[in-house]
Amino acid sequence: MKELVNKLKGDRVIWSFVALLALFSFMPVFSASSNLAYIGLGKGNTLGYLLKHLAHIGIGFLIIYWVHKVPYLYFRAISKAALPVVWIMLAYALIKGTVIAGANASRWIQIPFIKITFQPSTMAAIVLFVFVARYLSKKRETPVDFKSSLIELWLPVFVTLIFILPSNFSTTALIFSMVLMLVFIGKYPLKYIGFIIGSGIVMLMFFVLIAKAFPESRFFSRVGTWENRIERFTSDKADEDNYQIEKAKTAIASGGLYGLGPGKSVQKNFLPQSSSDFIFAIIVEEWGLIGGLSVLGLYLLLMFRFVIASHKANTLFGKLIVIALGFPMIFQAMINMAVAVELLPVTGQTLPLISSGGSSIWMTCFSLGVILSVTKKEEEIAQELKEKQIREEALQKLIDAQLESDAQEMEEEYSIEDQTNPMNAVLNR
Numbered sequence: 001m002k003e004l005v006n007k008l009k010g011d012r013v014i015w016s017f018v019a020l021l022a023l024f025s026f027m028p029v030f031s032a033s034s035n036l037a038y039i040g041l042g043k044g045n046t047l048g049y050l051l052k053h054l055a056h057i058g059i060g061f062l063i064i065y066w067v068h069k070v071p072y073l074y075f076r077a078i079s080k081a082a083l084p085v086v087w088i089m090l091a092y093a094l095i096k097g098t099v100i101a102g103a104n105a106s107r108w109i110q111i112p113f114i115k116i117t118f119q120p121s122t123m124a125a126i127v128l129f130v131f132v133a134r135y136l137s138k139k140r141e142t143p144v145d146f147k148s149s150l151i152e153l154w155l156p157v158f159v160t161l162i163f164i165l166p167s168n169f170s171t172t173a174l175i176f177s178m179v180l181m182l183v184f185i186g187k188y189p190l191k192y193i194g195f196i197i198g199s200g201i202v203m204l205m206f207f208v209l210i211a212k213a214f215p216e217s218r219f220f221s222r223v224g225t226w227e228n229r230i231e232r233f234t235s236d237k238a239d240e241d242n243y244q245i246e247k248a249k250t251a252i253a254s255g256g257l258y259g260l261g262p263g264k265s266v267q268k269n270f271l272p273q274s275s276s277d278f279i280f281a282i283i284v285e286e287w288g289l290i291g292g293l294s295v296l297g298l299y300l301l302l303m304f305r306f307v308i309a310s311h312k313a314n315t316l317f318g319k320l321i322v323i324a325l326g327f328p329m330i331f332q333a334m335i336n337m338a339v340a341v342e343l344l345p346v347t348g349q350t351l352p353l354i355s356s357g358g359s360s361i362w363m364t365c366f367s368l369g370v371i372l373s374v375t376k377k378e379e380e381i382a383q384e385l386k387e388k389q390i391r392e393e394a395l396q397k398l399i400d401a402q403l404e405s406d407a408q409e410m411e412e413e414y415s416i417e418d419q420t421n422p423m424n425a426v427l428n429r
Helices: 002-006 012-032 034-040 047-068 074-095 120-137 146-164 169-185 190-213 218-233 240-255 279-312 316-340 359-374 378-420 422-428
Strands: 098-100 103-105 109-111 116-118
Touching: 012 034, 012 047, 012 279, 012 359, 047 359, 074 109, 074 120, 074 146, 120 146, 120 169, 120 316, 120 359, 146 169, 146 190, 169 190, 169 316, 240 279, 240 316, 279 316, 279 359, 316 359
Parallel strands: none
Antiparallel strands: 098 103, 109 116
């Protein structure tokens, strides 16, 4: 165990917080999945959901380990090359989509040959954040030129958002907000940021107007859902979204200060998406206000650690990439909790590292791996370089030994041939 811990590089405090959140997630996921087991699929086996969550978390930590071994500066070039790939995936999801539980879900695609659905917008967010951090960290002899930044920075941003918007407004709004926060931290001129915000609002209004003009088009089908959710949020009319909110508030109120106890939630049997979008309500019901505040405190401490890691980073790109990948994770958690207590309309954002799900957990772990790569100390980096050099030298020795062995075999073959063939011996003389 000690050897395994010693192999983990980077900020140990971030490792600890991530491990605590992941370990805690098994209890609410196991409890809340009974709704899916008994009502949704009718098999009544919650152990399968627990094992599935264990597999997702296990793969997620392998992703963290592999990614945190990669020098974070490599992601500068990777982000630029990955953007077109992400656009293709988003376009495919928008056009093809995947049917989940009989409903079209154009934000998901299914990986061929294996029954795994993947949400490309989660990958697009990571790639875009790293791309923006790359642009802001470039050394310039002159101040930022707005015209050039429109092509180099904002065009890729808006192209990505346009692909995500028709199927997922909340994710689009979250990504756009985080990009604006990042460019503000990166000292992008404030007057230009104001123009970009205004342009984003105009483009959104234009999109809504087109949706009104073509209401039958499947590309604009989600616009009606956005309007209905806002109307439901501001009214007391009974409907599906209000039903979810009411059940979530009932669960929170039932929890009291200390909660009903692990696995004793009642509202999990009535609350849709109890293991994903509304898992925070189940946590408060079973663990009480103390449990809910503890989870909130862990996320806030993790955000504080991200700030420290960003401050300690040796390069501007490192500082920006920690903020770019760390803060969206925390804001997503806050949005999930705010929806559960009816501070925000229903958005469909999961609770990072706690909610059940595959692609959301894996992309969160990928972000954490990059952040941990930034937090590695100079001696850890030197040790990795030394280990890499030792492996290369050992490989070179094996190659040299193999070449020498092959040369000796060839000499022996020629020697035997000379002895058996008299003509060769004469020619050699």
